[in-house]
Amino acid sequence: xxxxxxxxxxxxxxxxxxxxxxxxxxxxxxxxxxxxxxxxxxxxxxxxxxxxxxxxxxxxxxxxxxxxxxxxxxxxxxxxxxxxxxxxxxxxxxxxxxxxxxxxxxxxxxxxxxxxxxxxxxxxxxxxxxxxxxxxxxxxxxxxxxxxxxxxxxxxxxxxxxxxxxxxxxxxxxxxxxxxxxxxxxxxxxxxxxxxxxxxxxxxxxxxxxxxxxxxxxxxxxxxxxxxxxxxxxxxxxxxxxxxxxxxxxxxxxxxxxxxxxxxxxxxxxxxxxxxxxxxxxxxxxxxxxxxxxxxxxxxxxxxx
Numbered sequence: 167x168x169x170x171x172x173x174x175x176x177x178x179x180x181x182x183x184x185x186x187x188x189x190x191x192x193x194x195x196x197x198x199x200x201x202x203x204x205x206x207x208x209x210x211x212x213x214x215x216x217x218x219x220x221x222x223x224x225x226x227x228x229x230x231x232x233x234x235x236x237x238x239x240x241x242x243x244x245x246x247x248x249x250x251x252x253x254x255x256x257x258x259x260x261x262x263x264x265x266x267x268x269x270x271x272x273x274x275x276x277x278x279x280x281x282x283x284x285x286x287x288x289x290x291x292x293x294x295x296x297x298x299x300x301x302x303x304x305x306x307x308x309x310x311x312x313x314x315x316x317x318x319x320x321x322x323x324x325x326x327x328x329x330x331x332x333x334x335x336x337x338x339x340x341x342x343x344x345x346x347x348x349x350x351x352x353x354x355x356x357x358x359x360x361x362x363x364x365x366x367x368x369x370x371x372x373x374x375x376x377x378x379x380x381x382x383x384x385x386x387x388x389x390x391x392x393x394x395x396x397x398x399x400x401x402x403x404x405x406x407x408x409x410x411x412x413x414x415x416x417x418x419x420x421x422x423x424x425x426x427x428x429x430x431x432x433x434x435x436x437x438x439x440x441x442x443x444x445x446x447x448x449x450x451x452x453x454x455x456x457x458x459x460x461x462x463x464x465x466x467x468x469x470x471x
Contacts, residue, residue: 265337366405
């Protein structure tokens with residue numbers, strides 16, 4: 167995942183709904199002296215927040231179940247992965263990227279696998295941890311201490327020289343390929359599609375969210391996915407709020423493009439995945455992301471019948 171910054175969401179649960187973020191209070195005492203909130207009051211506040219979130223989620227689940235599958239339909243999901251793959255790995259064959267691993271010199275360490283998991287942005291570490299929990303003794307498990315040390319940096323300390331070879335070798339294992347797909351869906355595809363549906367967006371809008379989630383990461387800073395969405399919502403209503411879907415998506419692409427161009431990493435400033443792909447689909451009025459499709463990524467043209 168290529169992104170400008172890293173937000174470790176595991177530090178405090180972030181409860182995301184279609185309209186807002188709720189930070190669940192931690193159990194730590196506030197710094198300094200003075201009167202403090204009692205432990206029981208904090209526990210009560212936390213329980214109320216979690217209960218409210220559970221109630222909201224149940225209502226959201228009911229709403230989503232009533233909607234068309236959209237990008238979650240098997241053929242559309244495959245289409246989405248193929249389009250993202252052209253921007254991430256310059257190929258329509260996303261399954262050829264399980265063993266991909268490279269340092270792009272973008273400050274995020276090694277980028278690897280089908281979703282561009284990075285050693286510097288926590289998602290690669292999460293993938294290997296979850297995979298090792300299910301498959302102890304795998305070929306990447308011995309690198310977990312090093313992966314924890316370099317997380318949040320571009321360092322290769324403890325990874326070189328063997329990690330890249332170990333990744334490629336493990337990518338030949340069906341269970342690791344499945345683990346990559348599960349982590350991609352858990353971290354990026356599923357939350358992006360879910361939130362897009364709650365925002366009232368159709369298949370193209372769901373894809374726009376998914377591609378942005380992969381590229382910018384699930385962060386709340388101004389250049390992260392959730393930060394970009396919040397900036398857009400300051401300018402336009404979502405379709406769920408009565409706004410125009412086309413107008414909302416147009417502003418989303420504008421704000422996202424601005425975020426990409428402002429990146430300090432030159433590798434992140436090519437906006438073709440927005441300009442000559444998603445913008446082209448939107449301008450054609452293809453809100454259902456129907457084929458045939460033609461688009462460009464990094465100057466190369468791709469077509470799907």
